Amino acid sequence: MSRIARLLAPVLLAAAAAPLSAQRQLAPAMQEYVSVDAPQVAITNVTVIDGTGAPARPGQTVLIDGSRISAMGNAGTVRVPQSARVIDGSGHTLIPGLVGLHNHLYYTAAGGRGATLVYSAPRLYLGTGITTVRTTGSRAPYSELNMKAEIERGNWPGPRIHIT
Incomplete structure (x- = not known):
């Protein structure tokens, strides 16, 4: 996994309400905080700030498998599986936790x-x-x-x- 993916993982899991592992049942106290509970999630058309000091990158796709970022890149370069829940990130920004x-x-x-x-x-x-x-x-x-x-x-x- 790339450095950028490791940097973005915490915020995608927390702030973007990315899914927890599909094999794990959420505790009742946690369910109200999770809006997306799917085994695969693709956030498309999102601006990514990777925390390294590099300029923001608009038009990115971030693919999450379970609790891990499995791919990230320019829209159209990341293959999004048909089974993935797709979230349009237009107008939104992802940052590292x-x-x-x-x-x-x-x-x-x-x-x-x-x-x-x-x-x-x-x-x-x-x-x-x-x-x-x-x-x-x-x-x-x-x-x-x-x-x-x-x-x-x-x-x-x-x-x-x-x-x-």
């Missing part, structure tokens, strides 16, 4: 007040295109570890999380 290197799963306020955000923070990070998070401290480490395990099991939506 963003990586957060100083993130918290809690919020602090004046006067020592604060709140743990193990439910909302992962959803908010993912919703803004952050597909990998490295936390920098914790108020409730066991809650965060349990939340991470639920995300990894596919029971909760959220980014890949590295807890410190």
Whole structure:
């Protein structure tokens, strides 16, 4: 797989609602976040920013098999199988998933007040295109570890999380 395909994989899976593996049943808590659940998806006529500093590339086709990008190129150069779900990406842009290197799963306020955000923070990070998070401290480490395990099991939506 090309470097560009590896860079685009996280955002295609999260932000573009690309399919999860067709062999895996989605947990009920996840179903509301997935709008496309097909074994093969082709996003056509989309502009791709690959994150390398190269100019944006309009008119691209991205083919996803399961949870992997299997092909990407100029429209017309990527063979789209008849069985694939085709999404017209005209007017849309795909970018790589963003990586957060100083993130918290809690919020602090004046006067020592604060709140743990193990439910909302992962959803908010993912919703803004952050597909990998490295936390920098914790108020409730066991809650965060349990939340991470639920995300990894596919029971909760959220980014890949590295807890410190």
